[in-house]
Every structure is written in structure tokens, then in C-alpha cells.
Amino acid sequence: MRLFITGISGFVGARLARLALERGDAVGGVCLGDRPVPGGVDFSPIDVLDRGALAAAIERFAPDAVVHLAALSHVGRSWQGMADYFRVNVLGTEAVLAAAAGVGRVVVASSAEVYGAVPAAEQPIAETREPAPASPYALTKAAAERLALAAGAVVVRSFNLLGAGQSAEFALPSFARQLAAIARGERRPVLAVGNLTARRDFLHAADGAAGYRLLAAAGVPGEIYNLASGEARSIEQMLERLMAVAGVAARVETDAARLRPVDVPLLTGDASKLRALGWAPERSADDALAELWCEARGEAPA
């Protein structure tokens, strides 16, 4: 397969690129060029909003499938940066759909956040549930989905992917880096945290990447697929497991700056539709935490 990835230097993009290369795919892509790109990739430093350059890069690479991952993805920050989230996530998706109009299959990354507040009794959530976005980030993703579906793309509602390479703006990578700094004695044993009660559906990033690759090969155009484990874990549970994996204990202190105006209490997805295509998670949430810890120990403190 010839696979073209937007946001190819990102957390999911780089992982997907490496997986595809391992499986023998030809891999091309674009990103802003501010982070390293996996070796072996036919890469151009292009903003997806630069429609002409993007269309030329896609035409030149002649992919069988495009996976559109480039996005602003931090829910908390979206409250202050609505215009940027609109530009990158909505206008960016529109630009990718236009530039990839002649490509056989286009896969657009969306998010479980589009579901909003769903009663626990109605979870895990199926794709048939109507979006009810509760943050500006979720609004932009829900809007981008409509453009994608109208253009016959495959939409992926990704739940919480976890693993090395994730920005320390997110809870668990941040905790891992704080614990590493504590282990090195560079920080007193107090962890700054946000809302720990929120329960999420964590999936190892490697399984996430495998899901995207499968959908690039076999996703049905105009259909939506959850990318989820089906299991709910609170941020607090995950933090406890991370401390166990790390062998570092710390007192927890709530940092108001890490709290969001609205936080959906529970999000778990039903991935039966993706499983029916042959996908299943192969790695555990603990594996992902071990990976995060390993990465944090090798890095400068957060």
C-alpha cells in the first residue's frame, strides 16, 4: 500500500508511519516540520492549509490512501484558542479532503470527545450515537466529521491513545515526566494533577496505529469507526499503576490550571465495527504506561 499521512511527525502519525514501513508500505506525508519525521518517509514540510502545495504533494506521491491526523488536539486549550482550532481542525480537514479528492480512500481522525456527556448505562458508546460536543475541540472535530462524511471519507473516533511520543500537555505523559524528575531528585515528591476522577478508554498507541492502517486498507467510505478498548479506567487508577510501574510514590496536589471548564465524566467506546474488520488490541494499558515511564526516564524533566 502507498500510504500518505498528514501530521506525520505527531504522536499517532509517527507511530503509524513506522508501523506501515515495517509492514512494507511506501509511506509519504506532510507536517509542519517542527519535529523529527521517521526515516524512510517521503516527507514534505507543508501546512495542510496550503491547499496548492498539499494537492501537489499528494499528486506526486500517488497514494492508495490518505490518513488525515494533523490537528490541534488538546481539549483544555481549545477553550482559549477557538479560532485556531476552527482553522486547523475544520478548514484543515476541508483542505485535505479537497486535495485528496482523487485518492481511493481517505481516513479522517476524529475523537471520542464528539460524543460528549453520555449516561454510563449507555456506554460503551456505539457509532450510531449522535454527537453532542461539550468543548470547542469537540465542536471542531464534530464539524470536521460532517465534511468528511459528505466527501465519502472514513471517519475514526479515536478514544485515548497512550504511549511514548505523546505531548506532556496530556495528563499521563505529564505525570510520567514529573515522576521521573522526582526519581532524579530534581523535584519534591508532589505531583501536580487536574481532574483525576474522569474515566476514559485507554488504548495503546501501537494498537491505535494498527487500527488506522487497517481502516486505510479496508474502511468503508462514508462510515464511522470507534477506535477503543471498551474498558473504562479513571485517570486516578492509571496514575496509581504508573507509580507502581515506576516504583516512585508521590503526593498528589490539584493544580487549578489543569482543570477544564467542562470535563465529560466517562467515555468508553464500542469498537465492534472495527473488530469485525479483523482488528483487536494486542497490548495492555500497563504496556503503554511502561513505555511512557521508559521515555520519561530518558528525557529532561517536564
Place this chain on the structure above:
Amino acid sequence: MRLFITGISGFVGARLARLALERGDAVGGVCLGDRPVPGGVDFSPIDVLDRGALAAAIERFAPDAVVHLAALSHVGRSWQGMADYFRVNVLGTEAVLAAAAGVGRVVVASSAEVYGAVPAAEQPIAETREPAPASPYALTKAAAERLALAAGAVVVRSFNLLGAGQSAEFALPSFARQLAAIARGERRPVLAVGNLTARRDFLHAADGAAGYRLLAAAGVPGEIYNLASGEARSIEQMLERLMAVAGVAARVETDAARLRPVDVPLLTGDASKLRALGWAPERSADDALAELWCEARGEAPA
């Protein structure tokens, strides 16, 4: 012309329906059925999200043009009701575009709010300016625009229409009702207000309705048109003129509940594109205030 209007019982919808009837058009439409509809209209109480019923109503009426006005339109409320704003404004527009796919011309109402914070030196704003939404309301309107443009509809960016029939959730109709209650001695002479410093482009609702009708007849598919006076007035100036029109003076008190998380300081539009089609405002902002005052005196206190 056979004109079909969604939200036909609303502030702009009812006004447009009456204008079109006066000009000899056949007028049909839908709305939720919770408010009276102008006489002479072929009306059905249908939610625009009921795609089958909406498509049947449009097919039966066989319009030359559809004007889509049904929306949630209160910027301040959108912060708490994002999921509803997404459903009605984005999914609702998608449903109308699908139901009206065979109609010659579809006009979709958007809002000046999509422009967001624009430096004063770059105002009045032209349609070529990229949207930079700064509220959930603006995000949903900016997203609905993309769907409309992709479907070849005409997009109208309406600035602040003003006149009788507007909900007391909005600043000036609320002030008019408060002043009427003061005039009747039912309220002490203190006016509850929000942010008075915001400057907006106020246009008489009658001129707004004329703009929509013209675009239903002559708007270019896939194009965006500002509906604006080009003049900026602060809410404070408008309130002073309203008090002068009413002959009622009152002390002003800020009510925290009327303040918004974000308020764009200035919005003025360049309507040259619409003027080139032959439109021009025929009534003044003072006319609109006089109309508001006249309506408020005849009503129960807000």
C-alpha cells in the same frame, strides 16, 4: 417567486415571510410551531432535523428558493449549550441542504460572529476575511457555512438585525422592555445591562429581510455576502438613543449574568457585494429603536 423559509416564525423569518407576501411571492416554510406564523403562509410544524418530513414539505411546495434561518442564535447561551448549538446549527443546516438538494437556490443564514476579533483598522470586514470564531455559537455557524459552500448554497453573514419581534434575550429588546416597565411604574428606574462597550453594526430588520429576499432571487451559488450597514455603534450609544426615543431615563447597573466569557469588541461589515446586486439600507437604526419601543409599550414587562 416561490419562497420556502425555515424558522419562519422567528424574528427574521416572519419578517421575510411578510415582505415576500407583500411583493407577491408564494411563501411556504417550517418552524417548530411554538410561535405564531404570518397569515397567508403555507406552513408545516416540522423540525429541520426531521429530514424525511422536511424533504417532503419542500418537495410538495416546490420552491424556487429556500432560505434557511432556523437556528439557535444567542451567543451568550452557546457557552452552556454547545451540544444543542451543534445539533441545530450544524446538523440542522446539513439536513436542510440535503432536503433542498434539488432546489434552484438555497440561502443559508450565517453570522458576523464568525469573523471573531478583527483589528479596528481592518474593519469594515469584507467576506474574503478568514473566519476566526471566538464563541461556540460562532464555531457552529462557521462550520455550517463550510457545509453550505460545499453544497453550492449562498451564505449570508448577517450583522446585528434590530426591530420588533426580537427575543428579550438580546440586549436592546430587553432594554426596551425594561424601560417600558419603568414607564408604567412597575419597576424602579434601574436598567440591568451587560457589556455596553461592544460596538456592533446595527441594521433595521426590514432591510435585513430585503437582503435575504434579494439573495434568494439573485445570490450567486457558493458565494458569501455580508448583510451590514457598515456603521459601528456601541450598545451604550444605542441605549442612550433608545432612552431618548422612549423619553424614559434610568440608571444603568451591570448584571454579571449578562456578561459573556468572550465578547468581540467591534464588528462592522462591508456589504459592497450585496449592494452591487442592488440592495441598500432604507431605514435607520433610530427607526428600529422606535419600533422596539413601540412593541415594548404594548407588551407585558420583561
